[in-house]
Amino acid sequence: MRLKPVPEPPADLDALREFRRAVPLVPGDTDDCCARLRRRCDLPDRQTANDWLAFLRALDLVEETARGFVRADAEPTPERVREGLREEVLLVPEALAALDAASPDDPLTAADLFAATRERVPRHDRARDPDWEATWRDRAARLLGWLALVDLAAPVGDGPDIPESERGYVAGDAV
Incomplete structure (x- = not known):
């Protein structure tokens, strides 16, 4: 199933790296991850943060584990983002x-x-x-x-x- 949410694109991949870094290294539940994204990336509301969390997951920059979401050990390279867009986004x-x-x-x-x-x-x-x-x-x-x-x-x-x-x-x- 392909992902529907498409957040505002950042100015460059460095800004995308900041979104990725806002997701914890230690797994956290959706609410904790969304709160952290909102705080660190100055997002206006939980829904926007949730959209970002789902989008980062589609790009393989975030993983969902049994204990929650965690930052993936992957950089947002142009190739990775292209592949994620092609394969995972509606x-x-x-x-x-x-x-x-x-x-x-x-x-x-x-x-x-x-x-x-x-x-x-x-x-x-x-x-x-x-x-x-x-x-x-x-x-x-x-x-x-x-x-x-x-x-x-x-x-x-x-x-x-x-x-x-x-x-x-x-x-x-x-x-």
Whole structure:
């Protein structure tokens, strides 16, 4: 089963290392790990911390043991993050296929990715969230940001005045 939560991508892999370091070396239960993530990474709430914990686990940077969660003995290299995204995160294969089909003249935007994957959004997410389309459109923008972080996507027309939700992408060098 693939993971749904996709937190805001960090600016670089060094920032991702800080999230990994916030998870204890000695196993802790979910509440303890989330509290530690919130405190050390200045996260706004427990749900955001829980999303990060699940996401770090999907990237094999955190392990779940019988005694709780623990920091994995692995660094967040571009290769490890790429593999985790490809293998464990919902809609990444579809995003990569859409990026392959995009061109600099017609780059993939978050709205395009959402339109291409709309029918794949789990039914229970649609039922429980009255604004599910906006939620999943935002998720598409974050997902493209993660793919760009590890060179699976490359921004087109990158600039500070282009909102993340409107930025276009094509396949990156690491595809």
